[in-house]
Amino acid sequence: MNSANLAARVRKAHRGDTAPSFLLDLNVEVLPGITILFGPSGAGKSTLLDCIAGLTQPDAGRIAIDSEVVFDSEKQVNVPPQRRQIAYVFQSLALFPHMTVEANVGYGLLDAPRQARGRVAEILQMFRVETLRARKPREISGGEKQRVALARSLVTLPRVLLLDEPLSGLDAELKASIIDDLRAWNAARKIPILYVTHSREEVDALGERVIALEHGKIVSEGTPREVLDAPRRRRLAQAAGFENLLSATVVDLREPDGVMRVRLAGSLCEIEVPLGRAAPDDHLRIAIRAGDILLATEPPRALSARNVLEGKIVSLERRGTLIAARVDCGAIFTVHVTPGAERTLELAAGKKVWLVLKTHSCHFVEG
Amino acid sequence: MNFEALLLSIRLALCVSAILFVVGVPLAYWLAYSRWRWKFLLEAVVALPLVLPPTVLGFYMLLAMGPRGPLGRLWHAAFGHGLAFTFAGLVIASVLYSFPFAVQPLIVSFETVDRKLLDASAVLGAGRIRTFRRVILPLSVPGIITALVLSFAHTLGEFGVVLMVGGNLAGVTRTVSIDIYDRVQSLDYLAANRAAFLLLVISFAVLSVVYGINRQAGRRQWLPWAAK
Amino acid sequence: MDFVRPSSRCLLLLSCLLAFRSANAQEIRVAAAADLKFALDELDTQFEKQTGRRINVSYGSSGNFFAQIQNGAPFDVLLSADIEYPQKLEAADLAEPGTLYEYAVGRIVVWMPADARGDLARLGWKALLEPGVERIAIANPEHAPYGRAAVAALRNAGIYEQVRRRLVYGDNIAQAAQFVASGNAQAGILALSLAVSPPMREGKRWEVPTNMHPPIEQGAVILKSAKDKKGAHAFLAFLKSDAARKTLESYGFTLPAPVGASARSQ
Numbered sequence: 001m002n003s004a005n006l007a008a009r010v011r012k013a014h015r016g017d018t019a020p021s022f023l024l025d026l027n028v029e030v031l032p033g034i035t036i037l038f039g040p041s042g043a044g045k046s047t048l049l050d051c052i053a054g055l056t057q058p059d060a061g062r063i064a065i066d067s068e069v070v071f072d073s074e075k076q077v078n079v080p081p082q083r084r085q086i087a088y089v090f091q092s093l094a095l096f097p098h099m100t101v102e103a104n105v106g107y108g109l110l111d112a113p114r115q116a117r118g119r120v121a122e123i124l125q126m127f128r129v130e131t132l133r134a135r136k137p138r139e140i141s142g143g144e145k146q147r148v149a150l151a152r153s154l155v156t157l158p159r160v161l162l163l164d165e166p167l168s169g170l171d172a173e174l175k176a177s178i179i180d181d182l183r184a185w186n187a188a189r190k191i192p193i194l195y196v197t198h199s200r201e202e203v204d205a206l207g208e209r210v211i212a213l214e215h216g217k218i219v220s221e222g223t224p225r226e227v228l229d230a231p232r233r234r235r236l237a238q239a240a241g242f243e244n245l246l247s248a249t250v251v252d253l254r255e256p257d258g259v260m261r262v263r264l265a266g267s268l269c270e271i272e273v274p275l276g277r278a279a280p281d282d283h284l285r286i287a288i289r290a291g292d293i294l295l296a297t298e299p300p301r302a303l304s305a306r307n308v309l310e311g312k313i314v315s316l317e318r319r320g321t322l323i324a325a326r327v328d329c330g331a332i333f334t335v336h337v338t339p340g341a342e343r344t345l346e347l348a349a350g351k352k353v354w355l356v357l358k359t360h361s362c363h364f365v366e367g
Numbered sequence: 368m369n370f371e372a373l374l375l376s377i378r379l380a381l382c383v384s385a386i387l388f389v390v391g392v393p394l395a396y397w398l399a400y401s402r403w404r405w406k407f408l409l410e411a412v413v414a415l416p417l418v419l420p421p422t423v424l425g426f427y428m429l430l431a432m433g434p435r436g437p438l439g440r441l442w443h444a445a446f447g448h449g450l451a452f453t454f455a456g457l458v459i460a461s462v463l464y465s466f467p468f469a470v471q472p473l474i475v476s477f478e479t480v481d482r483k484l485l486d487a488s489a490v491l492g493a494g495r496i497r498t499f500r501r502v503i504l505p506l507s508v509p510g511i512i513t514a515l516v517l518s519f520a521h522t523l524g525e526f527g528v529v530l531m532v533g534g535n536l537a538g539v540t541r542t543v544s545i546d547i548y549d550r551v552q553s554l555d556y557l558a559a560n561r562a563a564f565l566l567l568v569i570s571f572a573v574l575s576v577v578y579g580i581n582r583q584a585g586r587r588q589w590l591p592w593a594a595k
Numbered sequence: 596m597d598f599v600r601p602s603s604r605c606l607l608l609l610s611c612l613l614a615f616r617s618a619n620a621q622e623i624r625v626a627a628a629a630d631l632k633f634a635l636d637e638l639d640t641q642f643e644k645q646t647g648r649r650i651n652v653s654y655g656s657s658g659n660f661f662a663q664i665q666n667g668a669p670f671d672v673l674l675s676a677d678i679e680y681p682q683k684l685e686a687a688d689l690a691e692p693g694t695l696y697e698y699a700v701g702r703i704v705v706w707m708p709a710d711a712r713g714d715l716a717r718l719g720w721k722a723l724l725e726p727g728v729e730r731i732a733i734a735n736p737e738h739a740p741y742g743r744a745a746v747a748a749l750r751n752a753g754i755y756e757q758v759r760r761r762l763v764y765g766d767n768i769a770q771a772a773q774f775v776a777s778g779n780a781q782a783g784i785l786a787l788s789l790a791v792s793p794p795m796r797e798g799k800r801w802e803v804p805t806n807m808h809p810p811i812e813q814g815a816v817i818l819k820s821a822k823d824k825k826g827a828h829a830f831l832a833f834l835k836s837d838a839a840r841k842t843l844e845s846y847g848f849t850l851p852a853p854v855g856a857s858a859r860s861q
Contacts, residue, residue, distance in 0.1 A: 055486050081489045094487035098505045107501075108491035156491065426773075433778035448729055451779035452763045534763030534774065535735060548766075552658035552738035 267330025425531025476510020678814030787847030
């Protein structure tokens with residue numbers, strides 16, 4: 001069994017054409033299993049994968065798979081991508097358009113032609129595309145293309161698998177099915193798999209280890225819950241689905257209670273948030289999920305929640321299966337309620353409402 | 368009807384196209400994928416025959432093929448006789464003259480191959496040669512055909528360069544274009560018209576067949592002058 | 596300019612246009628055979644000194660010019676290397692009647708570069724049979740008079756069959772000269788007028804006896820389509836003058852007896 005760790009220490013100046021340039025500077029260890037590389041576009045995720053695969057050369061650093069060094073800037077080691085035994089599935093999949101599915105999948109096995117047929121047949125079956133073997137890429141669907149791309153990479157028995165947003169554009173069910181097949185394959189092989197995505201659902205679905213990347217640096221590492229539910233950076237917060245990002249100033253700290261009071265910018269509203277490393281008059285930003293806020297049409301009483309804010313509904317908008325209400329309490333909040341609640345409470349623009357926020361639903365974010 | 372001249376022209380065009388393919392493909396590959404900062408100078412040199420008048424090129428070729436010129440000296444050392452006024456001399460001069468017509472379509476076609484496919488090929492373990500044979504080449508077939516056809520057609524119609532270095536020897540360097548010119552100068556307009564018409568018909572037939580085949584492959588053509 | 600009457604304005608415009616036209620029409624357009632290159636340059640200088648007018652010359656092969664003139668090429672005078680072409684033009688009514696003039700008789704020489712081995716003056720024709728003479732350049736006999744003369748002379752000398760395979764053909768006599776001068780041909784049968792010109796005069800030459808080939812009669816004619824008939828006539832008159840004839844002689848041309856004068860011996 002190939003059970004190996006991937007250790008990568010990379011520094012590379014990145015001159016992006018759409019995003020501003022940044023310095024990719026990080027040190028990461030990827031254990032066997034699926035590790036998710038999460039972050040907004042332009043954070044350097046694809047560049048990191050390119051460095052690991054050997055398609056780009058870092059300015060400095062060291063990349064090793066267990067004990068074998070594939071790149072070391074000090075020792076002048078740079079193994080070409082052909083020999084790294086690292087599989088890489090690009091976002092565009094890069095299936096060879098002029099070859100059949102079978103030829104595509106067998107491409108990496110050209111050195112061992114006799115075994116190739118058998119191994120290709122086996123993996124086509126494992127990824128459930130064996131009926132497509134004689135078709136060309138333009139004749140198969142998106143989901144099938146993704147399976148073929150995975151099969152092509154994995155048939156070579158790589159030591160590491162890199163996936164760059166491999167499931168974008170597919171529906172949830174298809175994604176889940178492909179992910180299951182991938183897990184099944186890795187249950188036997190146990191190689192490090194680095195999975196890049198900017199989709200929160202995929203992070204939740206894959207649920208293993210997450211590394212959050214922003215502007216070329218790692219900002220957070222841990223379980224999906226840890227990384228996504230307590231974002232420290234604004235952009236990560238936006239990516240992770242915090243609809244409310246409010247500026248606030250610290251009023252005072254209450255250490256025995258583990259909280260601090262902050263005043264929301266542009267209003268007299270004050271709320272209690274968990275204690276953080278701040279001092280009175282410091283400026284910070286508070287992130288709150290729209291789904292974490294309760295709405296009442298009568299002043300609530302005797303609640304455990306410490307923050308009750310009076311306000312007026314500014315607008316109501318249907319977004320798929322929920323209603324997004326914008327409420328002005330001095331600061332504007334976005335609150336999600338169900339259509340049933342909207343009906344029962346007879347919500348409408350202009351109605352006076354009370355918002356309830358739990359202290360621990362308020363996360364503070366830097367930047 | 369002077370078939371000898373016509374056959375000579377066709378032979379010349381075939382030789383030149385074959386040589387341009389063999390020499391042009393590696394050069395085009397290098398120019399398409401190299402990141403050398405002075406690459407643009409070499410590209411300009413390759414394009415020079417497009418702007419040089421053929422008689423100018425022919426004249427300098429004549430000097431180069433002379434006993435004091437670099438080509439002439441090499442040839443004489445190797446073969447014991449001069450290079451001018453020979454079929455080989457025509458081939459060499461024509462190769463130079465048709466150079467950009469072969470190389471530029473090849474460069475364009477290599478460059479338009481999706482880079483991600485080349486990356487995928489590398490990651491899957493294929494070296495440069497295998498990637499070229501199995502990915503770049505098959506996806507460049509329209510460009511290769513264009514290069515071959517243009518070299519062939521351009522050489523078939525060549526006049527100025529042949530006039531300068533050919534010496535007008537029947538069966539050796541008297542190509543059909545020279546022959547037609549001779550007929551005109553001798554006031555034999557009837558023969559000139561006949562030869563010109565035959566040349567036109569054959570050229571048109573060849574070009575139509577090739578473009579027809581290429582069209583069936585389901586791919587589009589482009590003009591080398593639109594590149595870069 | 597409304598104080599000037601409309602008709603006067605028209606006249607002003609017209610005179611401007613005419614003035615502009617005459618300014619451009621100073622140069623007389625001449626189509627000349629390639630062997631006249633150096634001789635004609637000198638004649639041009641003399642002509643300008645004498646009359647203040649200049650000629651604008653295009654050099655090429657006489658056969659080519661003939662075809663172009665038939666199709667309306669805008670020349671005033673044709674100086675052909677072969678009198679046959681002006682004669683044909685006259686017959687086709689493309690020439691001014693009565694202007695046909697044989698201005699020179701050309702001569703051919705065997706020419707080799709100065710550093711060639713062998714004493715050409717002593718060997719004469721035999722020089723062409725020497726080993727080391729791989730290529731002999733002549734003008735294309737199919738349409739160039741100098742080429743025809745060269746072939747006739749070779750036949751007369753009895754060596755045509757021997758040298759035939761080594762002949763290379765220049766499109767015109769100037770190109771034949773180019774072949775030899777560049778070293779690609781080791782010898783050539785060229786026009787004397789080119790052999791005595793500055794770039795070639797250092798080479799070795801042997802004058803082919805005139806009785807070995809039909810005379811190369813070079814004829815001039817004024818074209819009917821000439822825009823500058825006056826200028827053309829002036830130039831032709833100059834060509835017939837003693838000064839011009841002397842110049843042509845210095846370039847190796849022999850001259851037919853002037854019309855109306857007593858014959859001169861050559």
